[in-house]
Amino acid sequence: MAKVVETTLRGPEAYGLARRVLDEMEAAGVWPTPVNFELWLHHLGEPEGPLGQEIRRILAAGEPFTEAVSDMLAAEYLPRGRLSEEIRDAGRVLDRELTSVATAIAKAHKNQSEYGQVLAGASADMEGAASPESLRTVVDGLATATRKVQKQNADLEKRLDASTREVARLREHLEQVRRDAMTDALTNLANRKAFDEHLEACVEAAHRDGRDLVLAVVDIDHFKRFNDTWGHQTGDQVIRYVASVLGRLARTPRMAARYGGEEFAVIFPNEDSATVEAALEDVRTEIASRSLRRRSTDDELGAVTISAGHARLARGETAAALLGRADEALYASKHGGRNRVTCAESAQRAAA
Ligand code: C2E
Numbered sequence: 308m309a310k311v312v313e314t315t316l317r318g319p320e321a322y323g324l325a326r327r328v329l330d331e332m333e334a335a336g337v338w339p340t341p342v343n344f345e346l347w348l349h350h351l352g353e354p355e356g357p358l359g360q361e362i363r364r365i366l367a368a369g370e371p372f373t374e375a376v377s378d379m380l381a382a383e384y385l386p387r388g389r390l391s392e393e394i395r396d397a398g399r400v401l402d403r404e405l406t407s408v409a410t411a412i413a414k415a416h417k418n419q420s421e422y423g424q425v426l427a428g429a430s431a432d433m434e435g436a437a438s439p440e441s442l443r444t445v446v447d448g449l450a451t452a453t454r455k456v457q458k459q460n461a462d463l464e465k466r467l468d469a470s471t472r473e474v475a476r477l478r479e480h481l482e483q484v485r486r487d488a489m490t491d492a493l494t495n496l497a498n499r500k501a502f503d504e505h506l507e508a509c510v511e512a513a514h515r516d517g518r519d520l521v522l523a524v525v526d527i528d529h530f531k532r533f534n535d536t537w538g539h540q541t542g543d544q545v546i547r548y549v550a551s552v553l554g555r556l557a558r559t560p561r562m563a564a565r566y567g568g569e570e571f572a573v574i575f576p577n578e579d580s581a582t583v584e585a586a587l588e589d590v591r592t593e594i595a596s597r598s599l600r601r602r603s604t605d606d607e608l609g610a611v612t613i614s615a616g617h618a619r620l621a622r623g624e625t626a627a628a629l630l631g632r633a634d635e636a637l638y639a640s641k642h643g644g645r646n647r648v649t650c651a652e653s654a655q656r657a658a659a
Contacts, residue, residue: 327351337372342381349384358384370531373539375546376568378492383499393484397477404470411466418459425452491565493543494550502564502572503626509576510626521575521583523617524633525553525590528645530569537608541601545569545611549594556590572633580619580650587615587648595646614640618651 328347329339337343350359361380365372429449436442489501497505506522513520527533527549534542546569557563557573566572575583591613599608616636620629636651643649 324348324351335366335372340374340377342377343372345385346377346380370568371534371539371542373543375493375539375543379498379565379568382488382491394481397481400477401474404473408467408470411463415459415463418456422452422456425449491550494547494554494565496550496554496571497562497564499564499566502562502566502574505562505564506572506574506626506630509574510620510624510629513576513620514623518577519579520620520629521578521580521617522620522629522633523573523575523583523587523615524566524630524637525549525571525573525587525613525615526637526641527569528612528614528641533608533611537601537606540603541608544602545599545608548597548599548611549613552590552594556586572630575617580617580652583617584648584650587617591615591646591648612646614645615648616640616651617648 328344328351331351332339332343332347337347346358346362349356350362353359354363358380361384365376370376425448429445429452432445433442436445489497491498509520512518527545530542530545533545546565549569550563550565550571553563553571553573560576561578562574564572573587575586595610595612598610600606601608614637616633616639618629618632618636632651636649636654639649639654640647
């Protein structure tokens, strides 16, 4: 996470910083969108931080700084700040609701004890009532006090209902915020942060329960060529296409995520390598079987192919080590000519 830059700076320095951000973005050929501005602000604050390094890597590799890339970086490096702001807002609303409910309950207590006193007084008055008139006065007084307390109870109930609704709305909103922070905007798959957390949890569960777990990494072949030939918008469509096929494959408890620009990862809990291999082969052939068209010109883009690698969790293995082996299997697919699936364990056995 990048060091927090003084983004709320007020005063002449704020203009200086903003100008530096704009100059550097212009020099790098990056559009001054709000997201890019925020990314660059953090990048300047800590050029050696993970965000700074990733931005430098992208620029050095000559990779285009598309909207999709900005969204990915923002999701990876900026969400916590935004999320915590939303959570702070929600906390404030919750605080207000709780105070209001606490006040209403305190008031209800007071009303009830007043009503108790009225009842006690009425009981004493009744005992001493000498005539039907004085009895009627006592009963009238009681009826008035009862109506008052009934109305107060109804008001309290209304207040509690409103609070319950507000808290439910808040919960839904927070759930949406949480989902957004975990979702890749271009593909609607899980983002890398969500994936990393889920993989850690799955690895832990698989070790604990002694169950199988297979991890696959998938990469679009020659993606840069697509981008360079047809433009970034078409490149983004290709990513969406592959994501849509992977998304169909990865119904719960499987999980597919966009792991990097054109790289995806899929977690297969409780499945063995043979089943995963067959599932990935289906995806590979499905993707390669369709010829895409460029929407703006209807040009034929040709077939998109993917390379994949998968590895089965070994005893005591960490998530990072599993990911490393799945990555190696992916590279074996790339080196073997692309448009193929490699199983890490089979490759290892073949090499032995
Ligand atoms: P999208 O453009 O948002 O389309 C979502 C879904 O709507 C597609 O899912 C498909 O089921 C349907 N759809 C949209 N346009 C057409 C169409 O012209 N003909 C037919 N038969 N169905 C259509 P699908 O196929 O899984 O694609 C997911 C995403 O992949 C699309 O999102 C788009 O971003 C990309 N994509 C898929 N095929 C192509 C293509 O031939 N050209 C381009 N440029 N992008 C494509």
